[in-house]
Amino acid sequence: MSARSRGRRSRPTAPRRLLAQLARIGHDRSEGAQGLAETALVDLGVAVDRWRADGGRDPRPAVRGVARALRRVQPAMGVFRRWSVEWDVLARAPSPGDVVPALDRWVRHWRARLAGEPTRVLRVGRAHLAPRARVVTLSHSGTVRRLLLSVPPSRRPRRVVVLESLPGGEGRGLARELRRGGIHARVVRDSTGPGELRAADLLLLGADAINADGSVVHKVGTRPLALAARRLGVPVVVVAGTSKCVPRRRAVRDLPPRFDRTPRRAISEYWTDQGRVRAAAWPRWSLRLR
Secondary structure, eight states: OOHHHHHHHTSOOOOHHHHHHHHHHHTOOSSOHHHHHHHHHHHHHHHHHHHHHTTTSOOHHHHHHHHHHHHHHOTTOHHHHHHHHHHHHHHTOSSGGGHHHHHHHHHHHHHHHHHHHHHHHHHHHHHHSOTTOEEEEESOOHHHHHHHHHSOGGGSOSEEEEEOOTTTTHHHHHHHHHHHTTOOEEEEOGGGHHHHHTTOSEEEEOOSEEOTTSOEEEETTHHHHHHHHHHHTOOEEEEOOGGGBOOGGGOOOSOOTTEEEEOGGGOOEEEETTEEEEGGGHHHHHTTOO
């Protein structure tokens, strides 16, 4: 066997099982970004453990393969775009021996971040959500649901109007969960959304990704609804963790059909795990995100 062939064999490729698991996550249409990220992180941690057991073999080609797979998992979700960038960087380590320890640190960092981020987002959201507000929302954002249900009963929204969010109709599921939690919520047709805004205090949105320019990727229908709210003078608030923020060179623009991108000019502010940010300040503020 030639030295070149031995060299190829000594380089582990991205584990087939991991690639298959990432592909399954890519086809999931029911779970939210937080749940999908947590599932993927478990699988990535297992892969890192296996590379550690491989000893002296160079993991960098495998890490590059995982970075490419992460880019394809859920193209509209910022956390996977962000992870793809970070794994690309880790794959460029000058020494093979540096890679697995760096991946270990990466997995520990993201485990802690995903565990703590939702609590911090809710704390910021509860501090700024006006008592007894009349809220309009759409789709089935887990962050929006957790925020509304975490508000003390005396301060909860007076009513929540949820657009049915076709195709898929996820809004119906959100309304059911809010009603089970004691919140007055009703579902309306997507076409009636702009009319519902006339009696609203707030358009509250989740996000699958937030680009560095402040534009927000979310369920299709978000953009026209947010633009209508701004024309009517209704505040538009995006509530999301900064794990969904995408580096400038990986901005989410090539969107699947069931998503759209809402420009920053249609948004009033963002409620994040790192605080409340006015839309005008977002591009400068986002430069310090890590």
